[in-house]
Amino acid sequence: MHRVYFDNNASTPVLPEVFEAMRPHFGEHFGNASSIHHHGQETRAAVERARESVANLLGCRASEIVFTSGGTEGDNLAIFGLTKPGDHIITSTIEHHAVLNSCKQLEASGCEVTYVPVDGHCLVDPDDVRRALRKNTKLITIMMANNETGVLQQVEEIAKIAAEADVYFHTDAVQAAGKVPINVKQIGCDLLSISGHKMHAPQGVGALYVLKGTILQPMLYGGSHERSRRAGTENVPGIVALGKAAELAQNALQNGEVAEMAAMRDQIESAILNEIEATYLNGKGAPRVPNTTNICFDYIDGEALVIALDLKGLAVSTGAACSSGAIEPSHVLTAMGLSPDRARASLRFSLGKQNTPEEVDFALSLVPATVARLRELSPVYNKEAVSN
Numbered sequence: 001m002h003r004v005y006f007d008n009n010a011s012t013p014v015l016p017e018v019f020e021a022m023r024p025h026f027g028e029h030f031g032n033a034s035s036i037h038h039h040g041q042e043t044r045a046a047v048e049r050a051r052e053s054v055a056n057l058l059g060c061r062a063s064e065i066v067f068t069s070g071g072t073e074g075d076n077l078a079i080f081g082l083t084k085p086g087d088h089i090i091t092s093t094i095e096h097h098a099v100l101n102s103c104k105q106l107e108a109s110g111c112e113v114t115y116v117p118v119d120g121h122c123l124v125d126p127d128d129v130r131r132a133l134r135k136n137t138k139l140i141t142i143m144m145a146n147n148e149t150g151v152l153q154q155v156e157e158i159a160k161i162a163a164e165a166d167v168y169f170h171t172d173a174v175q176a177a178g179k180v181p182i183n184v185k186q187i188g189c190d191l192l193s194i195s196g197h198k199m200h201a202p203q204g205v206g207a208l209y210v211l212k213g214t215i216l217q218p219m220l221y222g223g224s225h226e227r228s229r230r231a232g233t234e235n236v237p238g239i240v241a242l243g244k245a246a247e248l249a250q251n252a253l254q255n256g257e258v259a260e261m262a263a264m265r266d267q268i269e270s271a272i273l274n275e276i277e278a279t280y281l282n283g284k285g286a287p288r289v290p291n292t293t294n295i296c297f298d299y300i301d302g303e304a305l306v307i308a309l310d311l312k313g314l315a316v317s318t319g320a321a322c323s324s325g326a327i328e329p330s331h332v333l334t335a336m337g338l339s340p341d342r343a344r345a346s347l348r349f350s351l352g353k354q355n356t357p358e359e360v361d362f363a364l365s366l367v368p369a370t371v372a373r374l375r376e377l378s379p380v381y382n383k384e385a386v387s388n
């Protein structure tokens with residue numbers, strides 16, 4: 001069966017060049033990077049080259065990069081590494097659960113957390129962040145790009161507010177890395193997390209930028225790996241892959257590849273919005289990453305549409321989560337003011353480097369007819385009411 005994958009915000013395929021870069025580290029280059037003999041030194045050199053490459057992508061020094069097991073660990077290390085009971089933390093209602101559930105845990109252990117809202121475009125108002133500041137505020141953690149809508153927050157503004165108040169600023173850039181240029185010095189953040197598998201490296205590797213001089217309490221205790229910020233023998237194949245993926249991401253931002261992806265995303269978006277009645281763009285008017293579109297199809301159950309499209313070979317997703325057997329509408333879309341029904345009727349299409357214009361045509365040949373069929377089956381869909 002012909003299959004097209006438009007769920008790259010969930011995970012991306014490892015690019016062939018990335019796979020080739022990591023391959024020797026499963027075989028002949030197997031040494032432990034902490035060993036002083038030839039095998040160890042060879043591995044150490046590969047890890048440090050990867051660190052340079054990730055630092056290049058983020059605009060920082062190599063020594064400011066800590067390799068992690070992914071976005072979740074980076075977010076946790078930033079949040080738990082900086083805070084202690086009695087501190088106040090500011091975050092937003094639309095963060096990934098890696099941040100939201102870390103903040104819930106902080107609350108349980110004696111911290112106070114303010115969750116600033118977003119508007120109907122999925123945007124945090126930096127003034128709300130400023131107003132939320134307290135004497136004991138230690139950390140602001142607000143994501144750079146939202147995983148469901150792709151909306152980009154005003155992180156530079158928020159970083160300025162944090163700096164004026166002498167508060168740490170962490171941003172989860174897992175969905176921004178490789179899609180928009182990132183320069184941590186220009187943003188002015190103290191910490192920033194990225195994840196390999198959202199940018200064509202494997203699952204289970206990531207990196208946290210930590211501004212020089214920032215004291216982080218480690219989460220793991222063991223050897224003095226990663227300058228004592230993250231103990232444990234390095235995931236060398238993963239780290240090497242992340243380095244290669246960062247290099248390719250940097251090139252793609254400069255050589256027009258990302259712009260081509262944006263054009264494909266725009267084509268999907270405008271064809272659906274123009275051809276299918278009662279469809280709406282979530283996050284309309286806000287700046288967004290170039291690969292993501294999130295569209296509400298009124299009178300549709302999003303899960304049913306995902307399944308119907310999957311049966312025909314197209315992989316997309318809803319932001320809904322299954323909790324205790326019930327489908328919960330996306331916390332991001334409901335935070336933007338969508339009703340639970342509209343949130344459940346929304347689908348995310350997210351592109352990656354491997355996608356082609358032919359795949360866009362394939363998707364567009366399926367979506368309108370599938371939506372029409374499901375609406376015909378829908379007891380609440382009244383075609384006349386929609387067109388009048």
Ligand SMILES: Cc1ncc(COP(=O)(O)O)c(C=O)c1O
Nearest residue numbers: 070071072096098147174175195
């Ligand atoms: C915005 C955001 N943050 C963090 C994560 C977690 O990253 P990982 O899967 O590498 O733990 C994700 C993954 O979906 C994400 O989209």
